[in-house]
Amino acid sequence: MSCKIxxxxxxxxxxxxFYRHPQxxxxxxNYCKECKKAEIKANRTLKKEHYAEYERQRNQTEKRKDxxxxxxxxxxxxxxxxxxxxxxxxxxxxxxxxxxxxVEEFRVLCGEYGNVCLRCGQxxxxxxxxxxxxxxxxxxxxxxxxxxxxVKCDCWKNIKTVDYRTAI
Numbered sequence: 001m002s003c004k005i006x007x008x009x010x011x012x013x014x015x016x017x018f019y020r021h022p023q024x025x026x027x028x029x030n031y032c033k034e035c036k037k038a039e040i041k042a043n044r045t046l047k048k049e050h051y052a053e054y055e056r057q058r059n060q061t062e063k064r065k066d067x068x069x070x071x072x073x074x075x076x077x078x079x080x081x082x083x084x085x086x087x088x089x090x091x092x093x094x095x096x097x098x099x100x101x102x103v104e105e106f107r108v109l110c111g112e113y114g115n116v117c118l119r120c121g122q123x124x125x126x127x128x129x130x131x132x133x134x135x136x137x138x139x140x141x142x143x144x145x146x147x148x149x150x151v152k153c154d155c156w157k158n159i160k161t162v163d164y165r166t167a168i
Contacts, residue, residue, distance in 0.1 A: 002014070002026075004026065005026060006032040006035055007030045008032065009032065009132050013032050015028055018030075018031070018033065074136055084129050088129055088141055089141070097140050099144070099145070101129070105143045106146065106148070109143060110127050113147075113165075114150055116148075118148060119156075120150060120152070120153050125151070125152075126150070127149065127150060127153070128149060128150070129148065132147055132163045134160075137159060139161075147165050149164070
């Protein structure tokens with residue numbers, strides 16, 4: 001097996017440690033894979049502002065906006081539970097509330113109550129996390145303050161402090 005000396009680290013390495021390059025005399029780059037990766041990472045760090053500005057400008061085109069919006073819309077329809085948790089986290093930050101829960105914890109909570117809305121008892125609706133004590137009234141965002149309700153019942157409850165968990 002042939003060897004080559006890397007111009008980056010100065011070590012002699014086997015050709016398998018180098019990227020192929022058709023324009024080089026021996027068919028391989030003069031820098032080993034590790035040195036080339038480090039160089040690319042360093043350049044990316046140095047040009048971070050440049051890449052960020054490029055992405056900002058790229059995302060302002062109408063075609064890109066439509067593409068991003070359609071992806072976001074599709075994701076929201078595909079993962080309503082994740083969206084609900086994400087929105088709850090945002091509201092938690094807004095009200096400077098304590099606690100946090102995950103999608104898995106919410107799924108387990110829904111399973112404990114039989115995947116039904118605790119207010120109306122419907123089973124064929126998507127459930128949303130409802131805060132027993134609303135964040136706006138000082139409630140936390142921990143799983144202990146969450147109850148599964150359908151969207152209609154959650155909107156009806158608004159900022160009332162009603163615990164439907166004790167009714168079951």
